Amino acid sequence: MQKIHHIGPETLTFSDVKAVIEKKIPLALSDLARQKISDCRAYLETKIAETDTFYYGINTGFGSLCNIKISDKDIAELQENLVLSHACGTGDEVPAEVVRLILFLKIKNLSYGYSGVRLTVAEKLVDLYNADILPVIYQQGSLGASGDLAPLAHLSLTLLGRGKVRVKGELQTSAEALQAAGIEPIHLAAKEGLALLNGTQFSTAYALHNLLRSEKLLKIANLCAAMSIDAFDCRLSPFNHQLHDIRPHAGQVKTAAFLWKILQESEIARREKNNVQDPYAFRCVPQVHGATADTVAYAKSVVTTEINAVTDNPNIFPATDDILSGGNFHAQPIALILDFTAIALAEIGSISERRTFQLISGQRGLPPFLTPHPGLHSGLMIAQYTAAGIVSQNKQFCTPASVDSIVSSNGQEDHVSMAANAATKLQKVVDNTERVLAIELLTAAQALDFRKPLRSAPTLEDLKEKYRTVVPFLEKDRLLSDDIHRTVEFIRDFRF
Numbered sequence: 001m002q003k004i005h006h007i008g009p010e011t012l013t014f015s016d017v018k019a020v021i022e023k024k025i026p027l028a029l030s031d032l033a034r035q036k037i038s039d040c041r042a043y044l045e046t047k048i049a050e051t052d053t054f055y056y057g058i059n060t061g062f063g064s065l066c067n068i069k070i071s072d073k074d075i076a077e078l079q080e081n082l083v084l085s086h087a088c089g090t091g092d093e094v095p096a097e098v099v100r101l102i103l104f105l106k107i108k109n110l111s112y113g114y115s116g117v118r119l120t121v122a123e124k125l126v127d128l129y130n131a132d133i134l135p136v137i138y139q140q141g142s143l144g145a146s147g148d149l150a151p152l153a154h155l156s157l158t159l160l161g162r163g164k165v166r167v168k169g170e171l172q173t174s175a176e177a178l179q180a181a182g183i184e185p186i187h188l189a190a191k192e193g194l195a196l197l198n199g200t201q202f203s204t205a206y207a208l209h210n211l212l213r214s215e216k217l218l219k220i221a222n223l224c225a226a227m228s229i230d231a232f233d234c235r236l237s238p239f240n241h242q243l244h245d246i247r248p249h250a251g252q253v254k255t256a257a258f259l260w261k262i263l264q265e266s267e268i269a270r271r272e273k274n275n276v277q278d279p280y281a282f283r284c285v286p287q288v289h290g291a292t293a294d295t296v297a298y299a300k301s302v303v304t305t306e307i308n309a310v311t312d313n314p315n316i317f318p319a320t321d322d323i324l325s326g327g328n329f330h331a332q333p334i335a336l337i338l339d340f341t342a343i344a345l346a347e348i349g350s351i352s353e354r355r356t357f358q359l360i361s362g363q364r365g366l367p368p369f370l371t372p373h374p375g376l377h378s379g380l381m382i383a384q385y386t387a388a389g390i391v392s393q394n395k396q397f398c399t400p401a402s403v404d405s406i407v408s409s410n411g412q413e414d415h416v417s418m419a420a421n422a423a424t425k426l427q428k429v430v431d432n433t434e435r436v437l438a439i440e441l442l443t444a445a446q447a448l449d450f451r452k453p454l455r456s457a458p459t460l461e462d463l464k465e466k467y468r469t470v471v472p473f474l475e476k477d478r479l480l481s482d483d484i485h486r487t488v489e490f491i492r493d494f495r496f
Contacts, residue, residue: 002026007104007126008033009112011308014300018212021100026130029111029122036113037122043318044116048075048190055314055323058116058191079193083160086153086197089138094151094202095427096166099134101205102155105307106196114315115195124159124186131181136164136171137202143408144419147312147329148202151420156196161185191316198312200331206423207303207338210430214296214345217433218289220491221348222258223463224440225285228355229259230268230456231447233364234278236260244286251297252290259285266457275364281354288351295344299337306334331419335402338422342429346394349429349436353387356436356443360384370446370474377477380443383484387439390432397425397432438487442471442480449473466490 005020008030019025029037048058058075094102103125109115110122128135135158141150157163158174165177178185188196239260244253263269277283314325360380362368371379401422407414445464448456455461470490471483 004028006030006033007107007111009036012108012304014208014212014304017101017104017208017307021097021104027104027107027126029107029119029126033111033113033122034119037110037115037117037119038113040113040116040316040318041118044191044316044323047323055325058194058314058323075190076187079188079190080160082193082197083153083156083188084162086149087157087163089141089150089154091138091140094137094139096134096169098205098209099137099155100129100132101208102137102151102201103129103134105201105205105208106152106155106199108307109199109201109310109312110195112310114310114317115312116191116316117195118189118192120186121159121188121192121196124183127181127183128158131177131183132167133158133174133177133181133183134166135174136166139420139424142202142420143406143413143416144200144203144331144335144421145329145413145416146409147198148200148331148420149197151202152197152199156193159186159196160188194314195312198329200306200311200329200334200419203331203334203338203417203419203423204303204306206420206427207299207334207341208307210423210426211296211300211303211341213430213434214341216496217345217348217430217437217491218293218296219496220437220441220494221289221352222255222285223460224352224437224444225282225289225355226259226262227444227448227456227460227463228359228440229278229282229285230263230266230460231366231444231451232278232282232355232359233268233273233275233451234282235273235275236263236269238278238283239263239286249287249290249294251293252286255290255293256286262457262459264457266460267454268451268456271454279354279358281351281358285351288347292344292348295340299341302333302337331417332402335417335419335422338419338426339398339400339402342422342426343398343400345426345429345433346391346398349387349391349394349433352433352436352440353384353391356380356384356387356440359443359447366447366450370443370450371477372475379474379477380446380480383439383442383480386484387436390436394429394432397429401425434491435484435488438484438491441467441491442483442487445471446474 005025107125135155137151137154142148161175163174239256244256311328360369368374369379369381371377401418404418405415
């Protein structure tokens with residue numbers, strides 16, 4: 001029997017979401033979610049029928065048009081007009097893995113029963129997710145304030161049989177994909193368009209996706225650093241626990257312990273050293289990698305709260321007979337950690353490039369540019385240029401988006417988070433950091449081979465042996481771009 005994840009108002013952890021996404025476990029609304037969604041909708045319909053009160057976005061216009069009352073007969077048209085008018089996205093398409101997360105998080109948001117949608121709306125989103133029908137969403141268009149309006153409008157178009165989708169990577173119209181999957185399009189009712197468009201799911205999905213990637217890159221970075229430390233014939237004293245016990249930042253302590261443990265078994269590390277100290281790029285790995293690890297841990301705590309939150313507007317509270325208009329769609333908490341994570345990941349790339357630079361510099365018994373035939377062959381000279389160029393680009397991407405704001409909606413939406421821009425920038429920083437680490441792995445493995453017959457730690461020798469099945473030792477110059485691309489794939493496929 002196929003496993004199903006029942007999604008509802010129950011708290012989800014990072015690990016829960018990772019398991020559901022990576023294992024492609026089908027979704028179903030939990031019984032509690034179905035009950036809460038149905039009860040909230042019944043309350044809202046009664047409220048609309050019994051009162052002439054203005055409720056934002058339910059029987060009024062949107063944004064600065066919030067004081068315009070909409071007649072009962074036009075309420076359904078109002079919601080569909082909202083989706084169509086807000087589907088203003090442009091730029092590159094959002095990657096498929098992020099679109100799946102957006103769908104997942106929107107379903108989770110609705111499952112709490114504070115949004116006022118009919119049960120069928122949430123069920124149709126579940127159907128899209130399970131059929132792997134992925135709406136085409138564009139990266140540009142959200143200010144990260146009234147929710148990720150434009151991206152979520154493109155998501156919502158699919159429910160109406162409008163717009164485009166991708167199925168197994170192939171571009172189709174939504175109408176074609178829904179028909180093939182046996183899913184009927186829907187007509188939106190009161191409040192439903194607004195519930196679908198308001199929310200931080202675009203920004204949060206990017207944050208979640210890239211934090212999961214960042215966790216893996218930190219592990220790769222520590223292994224690359226360990227290999228580089230041994231290849232550069234460094235001392236182990238900087239990783240002694242006594243140093244870190246007196247400055248006990250969690251990430252620093254954990255990183256130092258990892259390096260100390262793994263390198264104790266290295267023949268290279270155990271031999272007598274001539275150098276009194278090592279450059280910071282080696283000596284300060286616990287402090288730099290550890291600070292990034294702590295940043296990622298903090299960002300995860302913020303995103304975990306957001307995953308388990310309701311971020312549309314207005315929200316409906318049947319138990320207290322309240323319909324409250326507020327600002328839970330404002331993505332400032334996500335914007336800040338997106339920027340913070342980008343800065344932290346860029347530092348992993350920055351210190352990695354410095355280790356690469358030191359390894360090719362012809363010091364400590366290593367040949368210049370790590371080629372057996374310097375002069376006739378350039379070895380890894382230009383690979384370091386590439387890493388340096390990427391690191392410099394990362395610095396530009398680390399200009400914070402969250403310190404920016406721009407007035408929109410005729411002044412009604414006068415402070416915005418710019419979380420969406422922070423989100424797409426973070427993706428670029430993570431991609432770039434992965435490439436810089438690939439260049440370090442290429443370089444460290446080459447340098448370590450020059451230490452033979454001395455052996456490094458068994459874990460590192462095993463890593464190098466696996467890597468050598470993908471990228472062989474550089475005996476003479478060859479097309480290094482291919483080596484870098486193969487190394488990136490090796491890192492992505494690597495299992496701990």
